[in-house]
Amino acid sequence: QKEVEQNSGPLSVPEGAIASLNCTYSDRVSQSFFWYRQYSGKSPELIMSIYSNGDKEDGRFTAQLNKASQYVSLLIRDSQPSDSATYLCAVNSGGGGFKTIFGAGTRLFVKA
Amino acid sequence: DAGITQSPRHKVTETGTPVTLRCHQTENHRYMYWYRQDPGHGLRLIHYSYGVKDTDKGEVSDGYSVSRSKTEDFLLTLESATSSQTSVYFCAISTRAGDSADTQYFGPGTRLTVL
Numbered sequence: 001q002k003e004v005e006q007n008s009g010p011l012s013v014p015e016g017a018i019a020s021l022n023c024t025y026s027d028r029v030s031q032s033f034f035w036y037r038q039y040s041g042k043s044p045e046l047i048m049s050i051y052s053n054g055d056k057e058d059g060r061f062t063a064q065l066n067k068a069s070q071y072v073s074l075l076i077r078d079s080q081p082s083d084s085a086t087y088l089c090a091v092n093s094g095g096g097g098f099k100t101i102f103g104a105g106t107r108l109f110v111k112a
Numbered sequence: 113d114a115g116i117t118q119s120p121r122h123k124v125t126e127t128g129t130p131v132t133l134r135c136h137q138t139e140n141h142r143y144m145y146w147y148r149q150d151p152g153h154g155l156r157l158i159h160y161s162y163g164v165k166d167t168d169k170g171e172v173s174d175g176y177s178v179s180r181s182k183t184e185d186f187l188l189t190l191e192s193a194t195s196s197q198t199s200v201y202f203c204a205i206s207t208r209a210g211d212s213a214d215t216q217y218f219g220p221g222t223r224l225t226v227l
Contacts, residue, residue, distance in 0.1 A: 008152070034215065043202055043218040044155070088154060090216075100216060102147075104154035 003027060004091050006103035014111050019076040021106050023089030026070065032092035033065055033072045038105065039085045048074060079110040115139045116219035118203050124225045131190040133222050135203030143206035144186040145216065146170075146178060148199040155202065161186055193226045200224075 003026045013019045021035075032051055036044035050056045050063040050072065062075040072091075076083055089103040115138035125131050135144060146158040147170075157170030159178040167178050175197060179187045190197055203219040 004154075043221050046215060046217065049215060100157075102155040104152055 003101045004089055004103040006087075006089050006106045008104060009107040010109050011106055012109045012111060013079050015079060015081060017079050017110075019079045019083065019108055019110070021074040021076075021087050021089075021108065023072045023074075023091075023103055024070055025072070025089075025091045025101075027091065027093050027101075028067075028070065030067075030070075030091045030093050032100075033063070034090040034092070034100075035061075035063060035072075035074045036088040036090060036102075037085045038088060044088055076108075079108075081110050081112045084108055084110050116203060116205060116217065118201075118219040118222050120222060121220065122223045124227065125193050126227050127194055128192050131193050131224065131226075133188045133201055133203075133224070135186045135188070135219055137184050137186075137205050139205075140183055141205040141207065142183070144180065145204040145206075146176075146186065146188045147202045147204060147218075148172065148197075149202060149221075150199050158188065158201075190224075193224075195226050198224060198226045 005024050035048040037047050038044045048061050048063040050065045053065050053067055056063045060077045064073045086105040086107050088105045090100050092100045117136045119134045143162055145160045147155040149155050156172045158172055158176050159167055159170055161167045161180045164180055177189045201222045204216040207215050
């Protein structure tokens, strides 16, 4: 069983819609959760981090965390074609960054 | 921009040859990492370093070695490259290592092809 699982997609949404990306993890002691965006041929870039249950909003992005269900999601409101990328979920169990586990990513296409 | 550069950015080599990839950072971060990224697998940790001359293995370390003789440089060596090591290699640094809120930032990547 993979430690961090994401639907590989592709997820296709029309411009202006809400894109919902989901991630589940297996390690119950996980403490930190991250979403990275990766454009084709580029390196991952951090877009959101969340550490507590509930929602965290940053502009058009909202991260949602439910530790009881071992589930973290990313909502992108008013999706734009420039949001088309692969989104990586990452989970850290604490004790330093070397325990960060990455999911394989979900490809998102936003249609103009 | 976390001030991370990688060299070379692209390399084609033949099976059995040694290859060294370099990661250089300018902001004196203590923790550095090497990952490989392959389709369907996401990012997988090869080795990491928590200080000069302090390194440890990640989940896919077989066939790879690392060295860190200076804070700013972290080298990844493939002693005898194999076709299974064809991949994109990313270096990363941590900004708050040892803290559960640790965040990683990535270099631009090196695309390695082993023929």
